[in-house]
Amino acid sequence: MTRPPLPDQRSDAEPPGLPGFRTWRGVYLFVFGWFVLVVVLLAMFARIFS
Amino acid sequence: MNVADWVVLLGTMVGIAAYGSWRTRHIRSLNTYLRGSQSTGWGTIGLSVMATQASAITFLSIPGQGFESGIGFVQNYFGLPLALIIVCAVFLPMYRRLGVYTAYEFLGRRFDRKTRLLGAGLFLLQRGLAAGVTIYAPAIILSTVLGWRLDLIIVFTGFLVIVYTVTGGSEAVSLTQKWQMAVIFGGMVTALVVLLVKLPEGLGFSGAAHVAGALGKLQAVDFSFDPSRRYTLWTGLLGGLFLSLSYFGTDQSQVQRYIGGGSLREGRLGLMFNALLKIPMQFLILLLGALLFVFYQFECPPLFFNQSEWQRHARGPDGSTFLALEERYAVEVADTQKGIRAWLHARTSQDAAEESIARATMLEANRRAAAVRSEAKAALVAADPRAKTKDSDYVFITFILAELPHGAIGLLIAVMFAAALSSKAAELNALGTTTTIDFWRHFRPLAAADEARNVRVAKRFTALWGLFAVAFALFAGFAENLIEAINILGSIFYGVVLGIFLVALFFRRVGGSAVFFAALAAQALVIVMFFSLTIGYLWYNLIGCATCIALSMLLQAVLGPRAPGDGGGAA
Numbered sequence: 250m251t252r253p254p255l256p257d258q259r260s261d262a263e264p265p266g267l268p269g270f271r272t273w274r275g276v277y278l279f280v281f282g283w284f285v286l287v288v289v290l291l292a293m294f295a296r297i298f299s
Numbered sequence: 300m301n302v303a304d305w306v307v308l309l310g311t312m313v314g315i316a317a318y319g320s321w322r323t324r325h326i327r328s329l330n331t332y333l334r335g336s337q338s339t340g341w342g343t344i345g346l347s348v349m350a351t352q353a354s355a356i357t358f359l360s361i362p363g364q365g366f367e368s369g370i371g372f373v374q375n376y377f378g379l380p381l382a383l384i385i386v387c388a389v390f391l392p393m394y395r396r397l398g399v400y401t402a403y404e405f406l407g408r409r410f411d412r413k414t415r416l417l418g419a420g421l422f423l424l425q426r427g428l429a430a431g432v433t434i435y436a437p438a439i440i441l442s443t444v445l446g447w448r449l450d451l452i453i454v455f456t457g458f459l460v461i462v463y464t465v466t467g468g469s470e471a472v473s474l475t476q477k478w479q480m481a482v483i484f485g486g487m488v489t490a491l492v493v494l495l496v497k498l499p500e501g502l503g504f505s506g507a508a509h510v511a512g513a514l515g516k517l518q519a520v521d522f523s524f525d526p527s528r529r530y531t532l533w534t535g536l537l538g539g540l541f542l543s544l545s546y547f548g549t550d551q552s553q554v555q556r557y558i559g560g561g562s563l564r565e566g567r568l569g570l571m572f573n574a575l576l577k578i579p580m581q582f583l584i585l586l587l588g589a590l591l592f593v594f595y596q597f598e599c600p601p602l603f604f605n606q607s608e609w610q611r612h613a614r615g616p617d618g619s620t621f622l623a624l625e626e627r628y629a630v631e632v633a634d635t636q637k638g639i640r641a642w643l644h645a646r647t648s649q650d651a652a653e654e655s656i657a658r659a660t661m662l663e664a665n666r667r668a669a670a671v672r673s674e675a676k677a678a679l680v681a682a683d684p685r686a687k688t689k690d691s692d693y694v695f696i697t698f699i700l701a702e703l704p705h706g707a708i709g710l711l712i713a714v715m716f717a718a719a720l721s722s723k724a725a726e727l728n729a730l731g732t733t734t735t736i737d738f739w740r741h742f743r744p745l746a747a748a749d750e751a752r753n754v755r756v757a758k759r760f761t762a763l764w765g766l767f768a769v770a771f772a773l774f775a776g777f778a779e780n781l782i783e784a785i786n787i788l789g790s791i792f793y794g795v796v797l798g799i800f801l802v803a804l805f806f807r808r809v810g811g812s813a814v815f816f817a818a819l820a821a822q823a824l825v826i827v828m829f830f831s832l833t834i835g836y837l838w839y840n841l842i843g844c845a846t847c848i849a850l851s852m853l854l855q856a857v858l859g860p861r862a863p864g865d866g867g868g869a870a
Contacts, residue, residue: 263564273567277384280574284380287578288532291373291519298512 300445304709311482311713316463316720319475323467329753332468333400333732335559343477344569347556347725349577350476350483352546354722355437355715356692358487361581363691365588366595369516373582374530375837378539380574382547387567389804390548394558395566400736402554402800409803411811412741417818418799419737422551423730425792430726430764431771432788437719438772441712443607444696450773456719457769464724464765465758469555469732472724479717486714489707490699491587497702498590499597502643507593509646510639513658514596514665516589519582529835538790538837541844545793549800552729591698596635596665602628602675604693609675612682624675631668638664727768731761790836791829794843795822801844802851809855817850 265276300308326332364372390402399405403422407415434457442449463471498507511517521531528534547553547570557566602625603609613621638661645657679686699711735757740747747753795818802814825843829836 263562265568266564267568273388276567276571277388280380280384280571283575284377284578288377288520291578291582295512295517295519298508298517 300708300712301705303706304712307706307709308713308716311710312459312716312720315475315478315482315717316459318478319463319471320466322474323463323471326467326470327751327754329750329757331470332754332757333736334555335469335473337559337561339473339560339565341560341565341568341572343473344557344560344565345572346480347473347476348547348553348569348573349580350480350718350721351552351556351725352573352577352722353483353718354433355719356433358483358584358714358718359437359440359695360692361584362588362591362695363693365516365585366592366694367588367691369511370519370582370585370589371521371530373519373578373585374521374532374535375539376543376578376581377532377535378537378541379543379547379577381536381540382543383570383574385544386548387570390554390800391557391566391570392563393804394554395563399558401551401733402549403551403733403737406799406803407737407741410814414799414811414815414818415737416741417815418549418796419733421792421796421822422549422733425788426550426552426726426730427764427767428771429788430723430730430768433719433722433726434768435772437715440692440696441715443605444693444700445712453769453772456716456723457765457772460720460723460727461762461765461769464727464731465762468754468757468761469559469728472721472728473556473559475724476721479721482710482717483714486707486710487584487587490695490703490711491583493703493707494587494590494594494698498594502593502597504590506643507590510593510596510643511589513642513661514592516592526834526838529837534835534837538835538840541797541840542790542793542837545797545840545844546789549796550729550793551733552725555729555732556725588694591694594698596632596639599629599632601697602672603679604690604697605687606693606697608679608687608690612679612686615682617678617682620678621675624671624678628668628671628675631664631671634664635661635668638662723768727761727765730764731757734760734764787836790839791825791843792822794825794840794845795847797840798844798847798851802848806848806852808860809851810858813854813858814847814851817854818847820850821846 264271265273267276270276270279331337361372393405394402397405397408401419403415403419406418434453438449438452438456441447442452463475467474495504498504502510508517521528523531524533525531557569560566560569601609609621638657642654642657642661645654648654676688679688696715699708703711735753739756739760740753746756798821799814799818802809802817821843824846825839828834828842829839
């Protein structure tokens with residue numbers, strides 16, 4: 250019986266190597282925050298120019 | 300087009316293709332041919348992922364969408380960053396750990412042979428059909444506008460992409476896509492700058508944006524829960540999430556772009572690069588379309604942008620009807636222009652009542668102009684029921700040819716071809732790889748050890764898919780709105796494929812037989828719904844995925860605990 254492979258622990262431990270980010274979770278949170286900001290800016294853009 | 304345009308066009312198209320072929324002509328390793336170089340960095344991966352998704356229709360149709368319906372289409376991409384985070388965290392580490400060439404190999408290891416073949420088969424069916432559209436889309440528009448022969452454009456672009464994709468495989472695809480994206484960025488920035496410069500004096504970006512907004516072209520976010528609306532925040536978040544997750548996580552044309560590279564980090568950063576830039580990029584392309592709409596309120600735009608189609612009927616027996624419509628349209632456009640100028644003046648007067656009256660007058664004039672355009676389309680259908688009435692795909696190319704200086708015209712036409720070649724190359728690469736790994740090598744396990752033979756076979760399958768795409772583009776007729784045709788086709792199949800992958804990753808008790816039959820039933824349901832309901836097509840991603848997961852669990856519960864042989868590992 251084959252179980253679904255687990256995420257690679259070693260690769261998850263690999264740091265992103267970006268200034269200010271020690272973990273990948275931090276990178277994902279930053280990207281998510283950027284996405285929320287972009288949606289808010291789009292809504293504001295539509296409101297300002299409507 | 301003059302000599303300068305031709306030099307720029309042919310220089311970029313043929314130059315990049317020749318460079319890709321030459322740089323990768325010595326590749327003999329199957330790993331490099333199918334996954335690309337081990338030294339590929341995140342920048343190349345990121346641009347490659349972006350170039351694969353951005354086909355020629357992105358740059359032909361999307362400005363037209365912005366012109367016709369405003370920038371609301373940007374919501375279609377709202378699920379994309381979220382999907383890419385999931386792909387980075389779950390799918391990519393899995394693929395790299397297993398060392399697979401295709402996403403469907405994972406299904407074989409997790410489930411069984413039939414589920415792997417089902418996943419690979421659905422990919423070949425969907426992507427194989429889309430391959431014809433991506434080569435046909437720019438060809439039909441450019442042939443109509445430039446008067447070039449459609450079959451020659453299809454054959455020329457088709458064979459160009461076949462040559463370098465077959466020669467260098469995945470390595471050539473990534474290498475050429477990087478330069479093609481440079482051409483695309485350069486061209487689109489040029490077009491935007493020229494458009495801003497050509498706006499009426501004193502209007503500027505801010506004034507043009509206010510006009511576009513007042514005329515309803517800048518509704519970027521729609522919070523409506525109405526399921527019949529095609530693009531809302533919710534369809535973008537939910538449907539877009541599932542569409543993007545299926546596309547980036549399970550579509551081999553994308554998976555192949557990021558599973559290579561020196562390390563997991565490079566792939567992840569390449570995907571995050573897209574998560575950050577995709578929505579702003581699509582927004583700018585749509586905004587370009589909305590600003591084109593404003594630009595054409597101050598020029599005398601054609602009543603119908605597909606002038607070839609229009610003139611064909613205008614010169615016919617109903618010519619007087621068409622001429623009368625053109626005259627009426629010119630009057631309404633002049634009224635709209637007057638209304639816009641009056642409204643802009645009223646805005647500066649600080650008189651709310653005057654501004655409100657001027658806005659109403661402007662909107663009414665614009666509504667009358669739009670009504671004449673609708674009448675023109677009805678007149679086309681009355682003259683010929685098979686007439687093509689959607690002209691938004693022709694708006695941007697009309698602007699390019701009429702307003703851009705020579706040299707820049709060639710650059711913008713090169714943008715269309717660069718985008719067509721980059722997405723087509725990734726498709727052919729993925730189709731050839733999947734056919735080789737998931738079908739040919741699967742049924743000829745003894746041949747797997749002969750690396751040189753595997754590379755030869757992969758090259759042949761890539762060439763065959765290229766020839767199929769060219770033949771399909773030459774002999775098939777396609778839907779009028781080309782980008783939607785591809786998205787609709789994807790939405791019909793992607794949801795179920797994603798369902799299979801999510802069951803594989805998150806529902807450990809479900810075995811191969813349950814997920815296989817559940818996927819078949821879910822796919823049948825989506826096809827029946829597509830032909831019988833009128834809901835937004837993005838919802839089919841969610842429906843197909845959810846049905847596949849629910850039926851898998853139900854079937855597994857009916858079948859009981861999965862048998863030892865119902866788990867895979869041998870495929």
